Amino acid sequence: MHLNANILVIEPESYVREAITDVLGSAGYTIFETATSAEARRVLHEEEIDLMLTDVGLTNSAGLEMLNYVQQGRFGLDVIVLTSYTDIDNVRRIIDSGAYDLIAKPVHAYDLLLSVKRAMEKRRLMLRNKELQSNMEKKIKEKMLSLRLHTQEKQQLLISTIRSLVSTLEAKDKYTEGHSRRVADDVMNMAEAVGLNAGEVEELHLAGLFHDIGKIGISEMVLNKKGQLLAEEYELIKKHPLISQKIIEQVPQFKRLSRIVRAHHESFDGAGYPDGIKGEEIPLGARIMAVCDAFDAMTSDRSYRQALDPERAMNIVERNAGSQFDPELVKLFLKVKGFKN
Ligand SMILES: [Fe+2]
Incomplete structure (x- = not known):
C-alpha cells in the first residue's frame, strides 16, 4: 500500500x-x-x-x-x-x-486522528496478510503445475513441500520453534492410546506437524508481537486453521487430515473457531490435537509470556476438561504424559 x-x-x-x-x-x-x-x-x-x-x-x-x-x-x-x-x-x-x-x-482532532490511525493500521495488516496468502498460494500452485510426476511421487513431493513450509514458519515465528514436532509426537502417542489403526496414527502425526502451517500467511509482526494483540490482529491469527486447511487439501489424499487441521482450535463447548462446532461434531483427531497443542503452547516460551512448568500447565488443562477440551481425552492425556497411572 x-x-x-x-x-x-x-x-x-x-x-x-x-x-x-x-x-x-x-x-x-x-x-x-x-x-x-x-x-x-x-x-x-x-x-x-x-x-x-x-x-x-x-x-x-x-x-x-x-x-x-x-x-x-x-x-x-x-x-x-x-x-x-x-x-x-x-x-x-x-x-x-x-x-x-x-x-x-x-x-475533536484527537478522536479523529486516533480512529483513522487504527483503521489504517487494520487495513495495512489486512493488505499485508492478503499479499502473503496469495504469494503462498501462488507458490503451491506453481509447484503443483511444475510436477509431471507419478501420483505417489507427487504426493511425496507435496509432503516435503509442506514440511519445508513448516521449517519456514518456525524460522519466521521463533516462539513456535519445535512446537509442531512436539505436538505431532504427543498427538501420535494419544492416537495410539485411543486405539486408532496405524494409518490413522500416521495421519494424525502429519496433522500435528502441519496444523499451524497457515501461520505462514500471517505477518511476522503479528506472530512475534510482545504484549496484547489488537482485536483485528487476533482476527488475523484466527484465520490460520483455514489457511492450513487450504494448503493441506492440495494433496488429494489429505482431505480428511485437512479437516482435522481446520478444527484444531474448536472448543468442546462450541466456543472455539473457525466454525464454533462442539462435542463430537469436532473430529476426534482435532479434539486430541486441541489438548496436545494447548499443553505444548503453555509449556514453551511465547512472545507474551514465559513457559509454565508442566504440572501447572496440566492443572490448567484439567480445569478446562469439559469446556475447552474433551474430558475423556484429558484423562487419557494425563496418563500418556505420565501424570497419572
Ligand atoms: Fe494453531
Whole structure:
C-alpha cells in the first residue's frame, strides 16, 4: 500500500469538511472531499481509496446508503461515521450497518486522528496478510503445475513441500520453534492410546506437524508481537486453521487430515473457531490435537509470556476438561504424559 493513504470524506457542511481535511491533511493523509453521495461514488470508482469517512444525519439516509454501497460493491473499505446524533437507536443503526467506528460531532482532532490511525493500521495488516496468502498460494500452485510426476511421487513431493513450509514458519515465528514436532509426537502417542489403526496414527502425526502451517500467511509482526494483540490482529491469527486447511487439501489424499487441521482450535463447548462446532461434531483427531497443542503452547516460551512448568500447565488443562477440551481425552492425556497411572 502507498504510504500516503487516500481518504474520502463525505460531509455536507463545508466548514466541517474543511476542518477534517485540515487535521487529516496535516497528518500526511491525502483527502478527497465531497459534499454529495453522487460525487463520492465517482471518486470511489476513479481513485484508489483506503478509507471512507461519511456524515450520517438523523432523517437523511444518504450516509448509510453510502455505507451500504461501499460494502455491497466490495470495495474492501472500512467506513468511519461522523454523526451529531449519538442516542442509542442511531448508534445501533450505524453499527448494525457495518461501520468500523463512529465519531460524535463536533469532531475533536484527537478522536479523529486516533480512529483513522487504527483503521489504517487494520487495513495495512489486512493488505499485508492478503499479499502473503496469495504469494503462498501462488507458490503451491506453481509447484503443483511444475510436477509431471507419478501420483505417489507427487504426493511425496507435496509432503516435503509442506514440511519445508513448516521449517519456514518456525524460522519466521521463533516462539513456535519445535512446537509442531512436539505436538505431532504427543498427538501420535494419544492416537495410539485411543486405539486408532496405524494409518490413522500416521495421519494424525502429519496433522500435528502441519496444523499451524497457515501461520505462514500471517505477518511476522503479528506472530512475534510482545504484549496484547489488537482485536483485528487476533482476527488475523484466527484465520490460520483455514489457511492450513487450504494448503493441506492440495494433496488429494489429505482431505480428511485437512479437516482435522481446520478444527484444531474448536472448543468442546462450541466456543472455539473457525466454525464454533462442539462435542463430537469436532473430529476426534482435532479434539486430541486441541489438548496436545494447548499443553505444548503453555509449556514453551511465547512472545507474551514465559513457559509454565508442566504440572501447572496440566492443572490448567484439567480445569478446562469439559469446556475447552474433551474430558475423556484429558484423562487419557494425563496418563500418556505420565501424570497419572
Ligand atoms: Fe494453531
